[in-house]
Amino acid sequence: MADYYGQPQHTQHQLIHPGGGQTQQQPRSHQMVKAATAVTAGGSLLLLSGLTLAATVIALTVATPVLVIFSPVIVPAVITVFLLFSGFLASGGFGVAAVSVLSWIYRYVTGKRPPGADQLEHARHKLASKAGEMKDRAQEFGQQHISGTQQT
Numbered sequence: 001m002a003d004y005y006g007q008p009q010h011t012q013h014q015l016i017h018p019g020g021g022q023t024q025q026q027p028r029s030h031q032m033v034k035a036a037t038a039v040t041a042g043g044s045l046l047l048l049s050g051l052t053l054a055a056t057v058i059a060l061t062v063a064t065p066v067l068v069i070f071s072p073v074i075v076p077a078v079i080t081v082f083l084l085f086s087g088f089l090a091s092g093g094f095g096v097a098a099v100s101v102l103s104w105i106y107r108y109v110t111g112k113r114p115p116g117a118d119q120l121e122h123a124r125h126k127l128a129s130k131a132g133e134m135k136d137r138a139q140e141f142g143q144q145h146i147s148g149t150q151q152t
Contacts, residue, residue: 031109034105034108034109035109037105038101038102038105038106038109041101041102041105042098042099042101042102042105045094045095045097045098045101046094046095046098048094048098049091049092049094049095049098050091052087052090052091052094053087053088053091055087056083056084056086056087056088056090056091057087059083059087060080060083060084060087063076063079063080063083064076064080067079067080104116108120
């Protein structure tokens with residue numbers, strides 16, 4: 001099986017779809033790209049979750065004494081509880097999003113066809129066909145440019 005640019009792919013893996021028992025060949029490079037995407041997306045979301053948690057703790061550490069010294073007791077307590085609640089809620093939300101994305105990508109990479117995989121494949125095929133069209137146009141333009149300079 002050749003990739004989009006005509007280079008042969010020697011390593012292929014067979015995927016079995018649970019519903020229809022259909023099989024297809026998938027190059028190892030595509031699996032590596034999917035795995036790299038999974039690690040990047042999941043790691044970024046987990047990092048964002050940790051940074052949000054750290055920022056919440058730092059904000060509480062800095063803001064609480066200042067608010068307690070310069071405000072009545074009730075106002076800083078309400079602000080502190082709000083910051084604490086919103087920080088932990090955002091951190092938990094980012095963590096859940098990261099786990100969800102990693103789970104979806106794992107199911108996609110292993111061939112279990114999670115929801116939305118068909119749209120992703122359709123978009124990938126459209127992009128590949130447009131890239132091929134642009135390559136052909138560029139070659140035609142280059143040939144026209146070369147033939148135009150040879151005539152003059």
